[in-house]
Amino acid sequence: MAGAGFTLTQDAGAGLWALNRLDVGGKVRGSSIRAAGHIKSVTVGAMEDTILFAGVKPAYNVDLDADGVVDLPLAADCFPENAVDALAMIGSVTIRGGDGLAGNLFVNSNVAAGRLGKMYLKDVWQDNGGRQFGLATLTTMDALTWRQGAATYKWNTAAWPADTGDFLGPRPPSWN
Numbered sequence: 001m002a003g004a005g006f007t008l009t010q011d012a013g014a015g016l017w018a019l020n021r022l023d024v025g026g027k028v029r030g031s032s033i034r035a036a037g038h039i040k041s042v043t044v045g046a047m048e049d050t051i052l053f054a055g056v057k058p059a060y061n062v063d064l065d066a067d068g069v070v071d072l073p074l075a076a077d078c079f080p081e082n083a084v085d086a087l088a089m090i091g092s093v094t095i096r097g098g099d100g101l102a103g104n105l106f107v108n109s110n111v112a113a114g115r116l117g118k119m120y121l122k123d124v125w126q127d128n129g130g131r132q133f134g135l136a137t138l139t140t141m142d143a144l145t146w147r148q149g150a151a152t153y154k155w156n157t158a159a160w161p162a163d164t165g166d167f168l169g170p171r172p173p174s175w176n
Helices: none
Strands: 005-008 017-029 032-035 038-048 051-054 089-095 110-113 115-122 133-137 141-148 151-154 167-171
Touching: 005 017, 017 032, 032 038, 038 051, 051 089, 089 110, 110 115, 115 133, 133 141, 141 167
Parallel strands: 005 032, 017 038, 032 051, 038 089, 051 110, 089 115, 110 133, 115 141, 133 167
Antiparallel strands: 141 151
């Protein structure tokens, strides 16, 4: 899937999923997937130069590094003032690899939501020329497992690497 643009307007207040499931066997490249409300599940082989946002203000389109990818929303004002919509969640994201996909599978992409559920990232590109990318949440994240080659890291454990290069693990606005 290349160059796709989805804007889903179902708000979080209805208790419904704006997007129930997105499953792409190959690479999602140069795409924008934005939802006002909840996204239940996203599973892709790889993600490059892509944003996946739930509950981020529709007007948020900051690209300070001019790489064509909207930057991570790292301030609380990037999310709606309406508490319900600000807590739109992404239930799970899986970057799994697959047939014909090798090397770095999560590259220069940003995933952000009011809340993040379970994240599984495989083979994250860490040298993005100083341009940060990764995960952002307004409140919490349930879990992050990052598999890099033969090593597996779990967020918020002693095994999490001290240096993740340009990849940012989950950043709530209060960290900045």
